[in-house]
Amino acid sequence: MAEKPAGRVERRPLTRELIVRTSIALIERDGAKALSMRKIAAELGVGVMSLYNHVPNKDALLAAVAESVLAELDVPDADPDRDWKLNARAMAAAFQATARRHPRSMYLALTSRAGQLSGWRTAERALALFDAAGFDGATSVRALRALMSYVIGAQVLEGGALRMSERLPGEPAEPQINIDLAEIPRVVELADELVRLDPEADFECGLEMLLSALDRLPRATP
Known part of the structure; x- marks a missing residue:
């Protein structure tokens, strides 16, 4: 050879x-x-x-990038025989996993015209999920917005935005922070919790809060 x-x-x-x-x-x-x-x-x-x-051009390429990234969102098909919250959790988990793999590309897909068509397709499947759960049209749209706002915000926080310092204000390691701790008694009391990072637990807890609140909204019997 x-x-x-x-x-x-x-x-x-x-x-x-x-x-x-x-x-x-x-x-x-x-x-x-x-x-x-x-x-x-x-x-x-x-x-x-x-x-x-x-x-053909860069715009077409960006559209293809958005389509490829959003195609990774494994949004479950609506199943009226399944608890809608399970489907919603799966949708949120799929978004979170994709955003972790491609955070910048996901941002592009969600905020640019390039990803508009692919974004509408994803929205269609999510709205079908809420419709199958018995929510009316207006509530389905608001539920979709609430869920997307939550998972996007959770990803931003996980990426480091608004991250609390690992030390309390006023500690010797952070002398540049000049603050009277008497002004922030709850921060002092919950300092250990505030500086403890557990993205998975935080995400699951917040998602459960949101879905439980949505589950109490009026809806038709599926």
């Missing part, structure tokens, strides 16, 4: 799927604003023009 020349790198066939996967990786590494066709081509070791044989 003939040997390959030393130092030669075998190149993968260029496909639309490979371009999309590479784009997602670059978005996660450098951010969506830094993405360019030239950078994708350099990452793949191909000419820029060769990309256009698979994607």
Whole structure:
């Protein structure tokens, strides 16, 4: 068998799927604003023009990225014979898992026009879930918004936003914080809880609170 020349790198066939996967990786590494066709081509070791044989332009590529990311949301089909809260938990868990894998790409998919169609498809399946549970149209929309607000907010918090310091204000390790602890007695009392990080437990507890509240809303018998 003939040997390959030393130092030669075998190149993968260029496909639309490979371009999309590479784009997602670059978005996660450098951010969506830094993405360019030239950078994708350099990452793949191909000419820029060769990309256009698979994607017509950058907008189409971003739409494909959004579609690929949102396709990972394994939203369960509505089942009127199953407790709707189980379906809602599965939907929230799917979103959380995808957002953890691709946080920047998920943000792009949810906030840009590129992901609009894929986003509507996901919303359709979620609304069908609430409809099967007996919620009316307006309540289904509000339930969807509440659930999405919760899981997005939980992901933002898990990413570090609003994270409490690991030490109390006024402790020697943080002399730059000048505060009278008498002004924050509850913070002092619950300091151990405030600085203890348990994203999974926090997510499950908050989700249960939300779903329990939604479950008490009026709805038709499924």
